[in-house]
Amino acid sequence: MQSSLFNYHLPEERIAQEPAAARDASRLLVVHRQERRIEHRTFSDLPEYLGENDTLFRNNARVLPARLFAQRPSGGAAECLLLRPASNDGLEWWTLLRPGKRLNPGASFSREGYFSAEVVDKNEEKAEYRVRFSLQHHSSVPALAEDLGKMPLPPYISREKSDQRDASDKERYQTIYASGEKAVAAAAPTAGLHFTPEIVDTLTQKGARFHDLVLHVGMGTFKPLQTENIEDHEIHREIYEISENTQNAIRTPQGRRRVCVGTTSVRSVEDYLAKSDSITPGQFTGEADIFIYPPRQFQGVDALITNFHQPNSTLLCLVSSFLAPGKTDGIDWLKEIYAEAISLEYRFLSYGDAMLIL
Incomplete structure (x- = not known):
């Protein structure tokens, strides 16, 4: 067909x-x-x-409000979209990353006062990245996302990084x-x-x-x-x-x-x-x-x-x-x-x- x-x-x-x-x-x-x-x-x-x-x-x-924004050590921006857990302790997740070309295994990104993260593996076929998180205040990665994350709206819904509709989207x-x-x-x-x-x-x-x-x-x-x-x-x-x-x-x-x-x-x-x-x-x-x-x-x-x-x-x-x-x-x-x-x-x-x- x-x-x-x-x-x-x-x-x-x-x-x-x-x-x-x-x-x-x-x-x-x-x-x-x-x-x-x-x-x-x-x-x-x-x-x-x-x-x-x-x-x-x-x-x-x-x-899960799975879009997390952070910074690379160079000062450049990084965006991490949580997909699914990748370890029993819940600290490693398969993710999508931007900019992917600059976040290969060994690279890191963080948000001061909240978390740091290191890229530990990459699935080339799916363009997915395995990331390990180190949390400073939150009990889990989902708890971190609930606090800091933006909703992963579909690509056909247009939103800026900081949008006045964020609270409405979460509901x-x-x-x-x-x-x-x-x-x-x-x-x-x-x-x-x-x-x-x-x-x-x-x-x-x-x-x-x-x-x-x-x-x-x-x-x-x-x-x-x-x-x-x-x-x-x-x-x-x-x-x-x-x-x-x-x-x-x-x-x-x-x-x-x-x-x-x-x-x-x-x-x-x-x-x-x-x-x-x-x-x-x-x-x-x-x-x-x-x-x-x-x-x-x-x-x-x-x-x-x-x-x-x-x-x-x-x-x-x-x-x-x-x-x-x-x-x-x-x-x-x-x-x-x-x-x-x-x-x-x-x-x-x-x-x-x-x-x-x-």
């Missing part, structure tokens, strides 16, 4: 640079697959479509149900950004159930399709964790509709069902390497809440698959839906509006 099928024109002005004034004030495009029709609503209307026969699966990973580029114990995400599971405590309460009162899982969202989520044929694309890998209780809800829905909040939840659920044929006591931990593109059937997802995605992205492949499971019809239909959304000035990507696919 040609990767070019997943391209479309996204005007720059449609890429949201800030979230809606209120989380649930974002727009909601509702897709009724069986009737092949769409509605234009607001996210606050979500409880009109979900209720007592629904189970929602959501990714409660927390985004709004985080779901209301993100777990403080699961600060493992390099990017937000953005479909969940629209939820408010009021919406969760209303859905719960109507009989809907919520089950959490954790997918360690990585920077690979932004990697575009780079091969002529989609089958040749090397999909990114992400660790996920699913509790025994959530596994049971996935495997035995008992007549309830399984609603995934975001593509990260879809990846977790479908990868889990592909790799396990029974419930794992305690917790199932896996590494999602599943690439979902048309035509594909879904084992554990009946409805989906998602944002509007980039051209040439693997997430676009996933959503078009879900529009028409087992067929390729969803590719053209998704382009039609996106074209209408663009004409109606929907806001796209991480801080943009949402879709509900029923």
